[in-house]
Amino acid sequence: MEYYSNQIRLLVEQLASLPGIGGKTAQRLAFHIIDMPKERVEKLAETILKAKQTIRYCSQCLTLTDQELCPICSNPARDQKTIMVVENPRDMSAYEKTGKYEGVYHVLHGAISPMLGIGPSDIRLKELVHRLEKEVDEVIIATNSSLEGETTAMYISKLIKPTGIKVSRIASGVPVGGDLEYIDEVTLLRALEGRVEL
Numbered sequence: 001m002e003y004y005s006n007q008i009r010l011l012v013e014q015l016a017s018l019p020g021i022g023g024k025t026a027q028r029l030a031f032h033i034i035d036m037p038k039e040r041v042e043k044l045a046e047t048i049l050k051a052k053q054t055i056r057y058c059s060q061c062l063t064l065t066d067q068e069l070c071p072i073c074s075n076p077a078r079d080q081k082t083i084m085v086v087e088n089p090r091d092m093s094a095y096e097k098t099g100k101y102e103g104v105y106h107v108l109h110g111a112i113s114p115m116l117g118i119g120p121s122d123i124r125l126k127e128l129v130h131r132l133e134k135e136v137d138e139v140i141i142a143t144n145s146s147l148e149g150e151t152t153a154m155y156i157s158k159l160i161k162p163t164g165i166k167v168s169r170i171a172s173g174v175p176v177g178g179d180l181e182y183i184d185e186v187t188l189l190r191a192l193e194g195r196v197e198l
Helices: 006-016 023-035 040-056 088-097 126-133 147-163 184-193
Strands: 079-086 105-108 140-143 164-168
Touching: 006 023, 079 088, 079 126, 088 105, 105 126, 126 147, 140 147, 147 184
Parallel strands: 079 105, 079 140, 140 164
Antiparallel strands: none
């Protein structure tokens, strides 16, 4: 039996199709939008449409931006000779929140996954190789520590090493506040290998 009119049902369905939004959250959002003043709803819709029309890839690092170059690539204070390779813009944002990294980024928009049919040509590796033709001192590989992330890191490392550019991988291991007994063996091994002198 249908509980809602057609328009409410369509709104809930559209909201539920967004990643991370389940049926109950979609329903709550739909009723919130319906209760909002008309001007706010129009502003929300206008902002979504404008974002879709204007946001594109940065011509250098391939993150999402509404300019030719993103704020990081266009910042003259950033170290253009150090490139951190990340899987997606969310990963880049996570590193930026630390406030400690002063280089630039390269966003792959994915990771190599033979199981899903995603090969090296399906992510933004060609653009990375093109960037390496300029003066680059170091490439920091900051892909996830998943099987796909590790596969991508190994591929990039083998691709770059012959050029003589320094290639490094972010350390991974035990999270702060983590109990060793609950952490898997691969994570513990990576923590041991990535140890630093005190």
